[in-house]
Amino acid sequence: MNNPLSDGRLRRRKWIEGFFKILMVGSTALVIGSLLLIIGTIIWKGLPALSLSMVTQTPKGGYYLGKEGGILNAIVGSLYLALGATAIALLFSLPIVLYLNFYARRNSKTAVITRFAFDVLWGIPSIVYGAFGFVLMVFFGLRASLLAGTITVALLELPIMSRAIDEVMRLVPKELEEASYSLGATRFETAVKVVLKQCLPGILTAGLIAFGRGIGDAASVLFTAGFTDRVPTSLLQPAATLPLAIFFQLGTPFPEVRDRAYASAAVLTLIILLISLVSRGLVKKFTKHIIK
Amino acid sequence: MTVRLVKDYLARKSMSLLTILPSFLTVLILFGLFQKSLPILKLKSFVQLIFGTSWHPLKGEFGLFPFLMGTLWVTAVAIIIALPISLLTAIFLSEYAPKFIRELSKPIIDLLSGLPSVVFGVWGILAVVPFVGDILAPMFGTYSSGYNILSGGIVLAIMIFPTIIHVSLEVFASIPFALRETSLSLGATKWETVRHVVLRKGAQGVVAAGVLGLSRAFGETMAVLMVVGNVPAVPKSVFAPGYPLPALIANNYGEMMSVPLYDSALMLAALLLLVVVVAFNILARLILVKAEKRAE
Numbered sequence: 171m172n173n174p175l176s177d178g179r180l181r182r183r184k185w186i187e188g189f190f191k192i193l194m195v196g197s198t199a200l201v202i203g204s205l206l207l208i209i210g211t212i213i214w215k216g217l218p219a220l221s222l223s224m225v226t227q228t229p230k231g232g233y234y235l236g237k238e239g240g241i242l243n244a245i246v247g248s249l250y251l252a253l254g255a256t257a258i259a260l261l262f263s264l265p266i267v268l269y270l271n272f273y274a275r276r277n278s279k280t281a282v283i284t285r286f287a288f289d290v291l292w293g294i295p296s297i298v299y300g301a302f303g304f305v306l307m308v309f310f311g312l313r314a315s316l317l318a319g320t321i322t323v324a325l326l327e328l329p330i331m332s333r334a335i336d337e338v339m340r341l342v343p344k345e346l347e348e349a350s351y352s353l354g355a356t357r358f359e360t361a362v363k364v365v366l367k368q369c370l371p372g373i374l375t376a377g378l379i380a381f382g383r384g385i386g387d388a389a390s391v392l393f394t395a396g397f398t399d400r401v402p403t404s405l406l407q408p409a410a411t412l413p414l415a416i417f418f419q420l421g422t423p424f425p426e427v428r429d430r431a432y433a434s435a436a437v438l439t440l441i442i443l444l445i446s447l448v449s450r451g452l453v454k455k456f457t458k459h460i461i462k
Numbered sequence: 463m464t465v466r467l468v469k470d471y472l473a474r475k476s477m478s479l480l481t482i483l484p485s486f487l488t489v490l491i492l493f494g495l496f497q498k499s500l501p502i503l504k505l506k507s508f509v510q511l512i513f514g515t516s517w518h519p520l521k522g523e524f525g526l527f528p529f530l531m532g533t534l535w536v537t538a539v540a541i542i543i544a545l546p547i548s549l550l551t552a553i554f555l556s557e558y559a560p561k562f563i564r565e566l567s568k569p570i571i572d573l574l575s576g577l578p579s580v581v582f583g584v585w586g587i588l589a590v591v592p593f594v595g596d597i598l599a600p601m602f603g604t605y606s607s608g609y610n611i612l613s614g615g616i617v618l619a620i621m622i623f624p625t626i627i628h629v630s631l632e633v634f635a636s637i638p639f640a641l642r643e644t645s646l647s648l649g650a651t652k653w654e655t656v657r658h659v660v661l662r663k664g665a666q667g668v669v670a671a672g673v674l675g676l677s678r679a680f681g682e683t684m685a686v687l688m689v690v691g692n693v694p695a696v697p698k699s700v701f702a703p704g705y706p707l708p709a710l711i712a713n714n715y716g717e718m719m720s721v722p723l724y725d726s727a728l729m730l731a732a733l734l735l736l737v738v739v740v741a742f743n744i745l746a747r748l749i750l751v752k753a754e755k756r757a758e
Contacts, residue, residue: 173562181652183654184651186653187651187652194548194550194551194553195554197546197548197550197554198554198555198559198567200547201469201548201565202549204623205573205577207585207589208581208620212581215588216684234600262483265480266477266480266481270481273477273478274478274481280478286747287487287488288739289743289747290488290743291487291488292743293482293678293740293742294681294740295680295708295712295736296629296681297683297735298491298736298739299491300712300715301555302494302732303731304715305494306494307499309494320753328487333518342472351727354647356467356470357467357473358469358470358473373499379576382576384579385578386576386578386579387578388580388684389683392712393715401757412580413578414731415586420584420587420688423530432474432584432588435584436564438578438580438581442573442576443578445576
């Protein structure tokens with residue numbers, strides 16, 4: 171019998187194995203590398219232009235020509251908008267997902283259709299939400315404002331949050347639910363006192379994911395939130411948002427202003443990184459109380 | 463006792479009422495955009511609007527063809543780049559990688575999908591546009607500013623990596639281990655097992671992953687808008703600038719109310735995007751459901 175290693179066909183098969191392995195490792199490195207490259211580039215270009223006045227001041231006269239000021243209007247506007255939208259989205263998605271998991275039967279028509287609708291809504295691009303928000307605005311006679319922007323972003327966040335909460339709620343052990351029923355609790359009591367507690371880390375993470383999406387989305391607020399140099403003091407005033415501030419500053423021909431766009435992008439990236447870190451920390455902290 | 467039951471009853475009723483919301487919202491978005499695009503659809507035929515190449519809102523000409531082609535070109539470039547790379551990555555993570563690399567890469571891929579599109583756009587301007595304009599274009603013997611279809615496609619490809627990787631990983635995880643072990647025990651190499659067992663068994667799921675990536679790419683706005691050049695002409699090569707549909711909507715929201723029919727044309731563009739994306743999504747879900755049933 172031949173030495174298998176000198177067998178040409180086997181050597182060829184091994185060679186193919188190695189070739190694809192290199193391709194796979196290369197692809198993985200490319201995917202991970204692209205993330206590091208993106209974050210690295212943004213921080214590297216943005217940090218030098220970042221200063222305290224940028225995050226503590228609103229744009230002064232001639233800011234977009236390179237004069238004094240900062241992007242506080244956009245930071246606060248984005249925070250208001252994303253917080254409001256996340257609160258609204260949570261208010262609607264939590265009862266819906268609870269109903270799907272604990273009232274509707276697993277394969278009932280309601281459950282299947284609603285989950286499917288969430289999938290469809292999840293896939294709708296944010297620019298379409300923006301256009302729809304605009305249609306709503308015209309219908310209700312609203313102008314571009316914090317309120318209109320918040321509602322539009324809430325619609326955008328609803329499917330993201332619902333799907334994330336649904337995923338954790340499906341994992342709640344059936345026994346836990348049954349134990350609660352056997353002690354005489356109603357379904358509502360079980361849902362609120364047992365299930366919600368059990369799902370708390372998942373719900374928090376879902377909220378943070380949705381918040382991150384809301385704060386970073388530009389296309390949906392373009393029509394609906396407007397833009398202003400002041401910090402909004404009422405729901406009916408227009409509000410500036412970070413992504414749009416980045417976009418508008420990049421659109422100017424002045425290098426100083428473009429540098430500030432990079433700095434603003436660094437601020438937004440840092441916020442997203444922070445959200446990601448916090449959600450990881452929260453999950454660790456709250457998982458302790460969970461019954462497995 | 464009755465108070466608790468009444469509470470339960472009220473909670474059930476109000477929750478079941480809210481549960482209509484997602485389906486209602488889907489229909490409402492479709493209806494709202496359709497309603498707004500009716501004025502232009504009444505004046506011009508649908509075919510005329512879709513295949514018209516002249517976009518001059520002031521003259522009342524609203525040909526969407528250049529924008530449709532812009533979207534198709536950018537999406538095609540993105541999917542050609544993203545599909546093989548994401549698939550190889552997903553195979554590596556699910557079949558080859560040691561556990562710690564798998565655990566480590568999950569948050570990284572999540573983070574990539576969580577980065578705002580504006581950040582991708584800024585990075586595209588800083589890194590991809592110069593790379594394509596100064597290095598790739600001269601390499602292929604053409605001149606380009608770098609703001610072109612290829613730059614848009616590259617940025618978009620990176621944006622849809624997480625979608626394709628995520629769905630593929632789920633598909634691969636649902637394939638029983640016994641199948642792989644059978645193949646390995648018959649003397650197949652690992653790659654042969656992947657090719658003939660994992661990929662064959664997961665073929666439908668992989669198609670669905672691709673379709674989901676495609677639909678994500680189709681509607682992406684800001685990042686593409688920032689690097690693709692925005693010239694309303696049918697692109698002739700990947701080094702030519704393009705003007706995708708979402709960019710058209712985003713760029714013109716300011717003036718659309720001052721020109722007659724302009725807003726209606728843009729809403730029609732949004733409706734087109736919506737219909738295509740929803741169709742893609744439904745297709746992908748149906749494939750996934752079918753694949754899941756077959757796996758059981």
